[in-house]
Amino acid sequence: MKKFIAASIALVLLLAALWAAGPFWAVRGIRAAIEENDSAALSRHVDFPAVRSSLKAQADDYMARRAGEKVRESVLGAFALSVASNLSGAAIETMATPVGVGALLQGRSLWHRTSRDSVARNDIYKDVPARDPFQDARYRFESLSRFKATLVDDEGEEIDVTMTRHGLRWKISDIDLRLGEDDDAP
Numbered sequence: 464m465k466k467f468i469a470a471s472i473a474l475v476l477l478l479a480a481l482w483a484a485g486p487f488w489a490v491r492g493i494r495a496a497i498e499e500n501d502s503a504a505l506s507r508h509v510d511f512p513a514v515r516s517s518l519k520a521q522a523d524d525y526m527a528r529r530a531g532e533k534v535r536e537s538v539l540g541a542f543a544l545s546v547a548s549n550l551s552g553a554a555i556e557t558m559a560t561p562v563g564v565g566a567l568l569q570g571r572s573l574w575h576r577t578s579r580d581s582v583a584r585n586d587i588y589k590d591v592p593a594r595d596p597f598q599d600a601r602y603r604f605e606s607l608s609r610f611k612a613t614l615v616d617d618e619g620e621e622i623d624v625t626m627t628r629h630g631l632r633w634k635i636s637d638i639d640l641r642l643g644e645d646d647d648a649p
Contacts, residue, residue, distance in 0.1 A: 481631075482607075483604075485628065485631065485632070485633050486602070486604075486610035486612075486626050486633045487602075488633075489508050489626060489632070489633040489634070490597055490600075490602075490612065492504065492507070492508050493505060493508050493568070493597070493635070494595055494596075494597055496508065496565070497565050497568065497569065497595075497596065498595070500565075502560075502561030502562055502565070503561070505561045505564065505565055506561045508633075508634055508635060509561070509564050509634055509635045510627070510629070510634040510635065510636045511559050511560075513627075513636040513637065514559050514564065514635060514636065514637065514638060515555060515556070515559035517636070517637040517638065517639070518555045518558055518559060518638065518640075519551070519552065519555050521639070521640060521642050522548070522551045522554075522555060522642070523548050523551070524642075525642040526544060526547050526548065526551070527544060530543075530544055564635065564638070567622070567638050567640070568596040568614065568622070568624065568638070569596050569616070596614050596616075597612065597614060599614075599615045600612045600613060600614050600615070601613045605625075607628075608627055608628040609625060609626070609627055609628075610625070610626045610627075610628075610633060611623055611624070611625050611626070612624045612626070620641075621641060622638060622639065622640060622641065623637075623638070623639035623641070624637070624638055624639075625637035625638075625639070
């Protein structure tokens with residue numbers, strides 16, 4: 464009987480350890496995919512419909528806050544916001560791809576890699592190594608099925624990446640770009 468209880472406790476501890484390590488294994492896979500510029504490997508770690516929906520909601524909210532209450536209440540303003548929302552959908556579709564998600568996770572460092580770093584070396588075709596977006600990240604579990612990593616880019620800007628559990632796998636389901644948090648919107 465004691466062996467059965469000990470084996471049961473060991474099994475429960477093993478399962479708990481596997482569950483707790485799951486998001487970190489996913490982060491490791493995402494890091495490797497970004498470093499190797501492997502969009503197929505990155506796509507295994509991203510729930511694209513959820514990310515697309517999240518980015519669309521963030522963009523729509525940002526535009527509505529920037530437009531102000533008077534614009535939202537007028538018929539013409541509501542129409543303009545609707546048109547802007549539809550136009551932003553194309554940009555969201557581009558961002559909700561393996562290449563776009565990789566670029567979002569790398570933040571401004573991607574821009575520096577493609578512009579300043581290569582131009583400063585006078586070799587625009589030189590391959591500049593990718594920055595590890597999880598280098599100074601802060602991690603926390605929000606629930607048994609939600610895990611959040613707060614990434615900090617070269618400029619000190621923070622991006623929250625939420626991962627949700629899909630069976631035994633963890634996938635990115637939300638990238639909070641914190642649009643307009645520092646803006647003084649009307």
